[in-house]
Amino acid sequence: MNHERVRDLGTLAPCLVDTGMVVNKADMLRLLQDLGQVSYSHLEDGLVLSADQGLIMEVFADPQQATLVANHTLYINVHSFDYLEMGKTNGDQSHFDLVQDNRRLRLVPLSDPMKDHMTRTVNTAALEAMVADALSASWDACLDDDRNFFD
Secondary structure (H helix, E strand, O other): OOHHHHHHHOOOOOOOOOOEEEOOHHHHHHHHOOOOEEEEEEEEOOEEEEEEEEEEEEEEOOOOOOOEEEOOEEEEEHHHOOEEEEEEOOOOOEEEEEEEOOEEEEEEEOOOHHHHHHHHHHHHHHHHHHHHHHHHHHHHHHHHHHHHHHO
16 A cells, blocks of 8 residues: 555554553553553652552543542543653563653553463353353253153
């Protein structure tokens, strides 16, 4: 396809790989919603005000609600921030900085999405097998009851 023709149709969407600035709220939601367990730091003017570990319970977009971080849980509203900055720490660990003026909420994932996905896939398959076994046993029991009824 001719690249000039693509440009005529509109601006290309950005492509960010491991680093960059995300301003679109839907993109921010997509990046944050599967982080799971994180280490977080709350910084203001470059100074760490607090740091801990927690579990991201919810990521949402609502201009009327707050971002809440308490009791090792995080409820993140992307409307609380101007943009998200992706980057890598010195140890090559991914981090996501939610930025609003001179304040940052840095999130460093503690869970591995590839391992988590495999675990979920295995758990789903195991659950499906258990349900199939239970349904099969239930049908067998019904058939046995019907046979005994007519004897």
